[in-house]
Amino acid sequence: MGNQRALLIGNSDGIGLGFTKHLIQAGWSVTGISRSALDGAQLPNEPGDYNHTICNVLDPGFRQCLTTAWAKQGPFDLVVHLVGVGYGLERDDFGREAETFRANLVSLVETVEVVMPEFLAMGHGHLMGLSSIADDILMAEAPSYGASKAGYSTYLNSLAFRSKKRGVSVTNVRFGFVDTKMAKGAHRPFMISVDRAAKxxxxxxxxxxxxxxxxxxxxxxxxxxxxxxxxxxWLGG
Ligand SMILES: NC(=O)c1ccc[n+]([C@@H]2O[C@H](COP(=O)([O-])OP(=O)(O)OC[C@H]3O[C@@H](n4cnc5c(N)ncnc54)[C@H](OP(=O)(O)O)[C@@H]3O)[C@@H](O)[C@H]2O)c1
Known part of the structure; x- marks a missing residue:
């Protein structure tokens, strides 16, 4: 697999960090994007190399950050969108609903706007995005999380149909519970480890x-x- 290049968006922690380790071990050159730096001591020393860019996907500069990463560290064979936040609705506080859609869904759409034309021009490439099994359930306690993931899955599935004939692959990944700081609820049935998710x-x-x-x-x-x-x-509630 040697010398292939991957861009991971949201990889300083959790599933993204675990996946970064596996890619580097398999010889990939990896570029990561997140708000905080990735602790290099956690990465394997060889064989792939690693670059990190500090960027908040909610900032207007996110698109430019992607373009710069593509110009400096690309072209990429694989782009993985992992950013996700989930805020429960506590004490009737609706203040982070729009932010959840922007972080989870709009940042994916912005990624597609930058990356997909590059992949299509190359005639190959693989875009992966981390949705969730929550895309298929109505979540009274976290409506923006479930709804943003529903839009996410529909969007990626549609893109997959569109780009397949052009040699570009799109994969929508739907995990249940993965043992990261995001999965903080009391009940986490069927939970898997970060290492299992990375595999x-x-x-x-x-x-x-x-x-x-x-x-x-x-x-x-x-x-x-x-x-x-x-x-x-259907029965009226
Ligand atoms: N854990 C689960 O049970 C589970 C289940 C199904 C699906 N998923 C999905 O899998 C993905 C990864 O989840 P995880 O559990 O690994 O989450 P996590 O441990 O909270 O990690 C989230 C990553 O996203 C980055 N991030 C968050 N907000 C960002 C922003 N505004 N700009 C740039 N980077 C940002 C974080 O880095 P910084 O804080 O440094 O920015 C971190 O590296 C998410 O999309 C999540 O919805 C998770």
Whole structure:
């Protein structure tokens, strides 16, 4: 796989950090973007190399940050959007709803605006995005998280259809609970480790599926719960 280049957006912690380690171990050159620096001591010394750019995807300069990364460290074979935030609605505070959509969904769309024309011009490339199994459930306690992920999955699935014939792959990844600071609830059924999640992402790099749901059992459980929610809506609540 030697000397391929990846750009990871949101990789200083959690799943992104775990995936960065696996890519570097497999010989990839990796460029990362996030608000804080990645602790280089956590990375393997060889064989791939690593660059990091400090950038907040909510800032107007995010697009320029992507363009600069492409010019300096690209062209990239793989771009992975991992940024995600989830704020529960506590004490009727709706103050971070728009921010959640901007961080989770709009930053993906901005990434696509910069990266997809480059991939299409090259005639190859792989865009991966981390949605969630939460894209398929109505979440009263975190409506903006579930809704932003629903839009995320629909957007990536549509792009996958559009770009496939042009040699560009798009993969929508839907995890259940992964053991990071984001999964902070009391109940975390079917939770997997960051290392397991990173291995699933490496499998996606090799197989390039349009969608990866993991664990599948949790995806099935959520689908059943969603049907029950739909029935409840149909019956009038
Ligand atoms: N953990 C789970 O249970 C789970 C389940 C399903 C899906 N997912 C999805 O998987 C993705 C990664 O989740 P995770 O659990 O690894 O989260 P995490 O541990 O909280 O890490 C999030 C990463 O995104 C970066 N980030 C957050 N806001 C940013 C911003 N405004 N600008 C730039 N970078 C930003 C963070 O770095 P800085 O703070 O340094 O900016 C960090 O590197 C998310 O999209 C999440 O929705 C997670």
């Amino acid at each position: 699933v992402l490496m499998r996606c790099v090799h197989k390039r599926p349009m969608q990866m749901t993991y664990p599948k059992t949790m995806g099935a459980v959520i689908r059943v719960l969603r049907r029950l929610q739909s029935l409840r809506i």
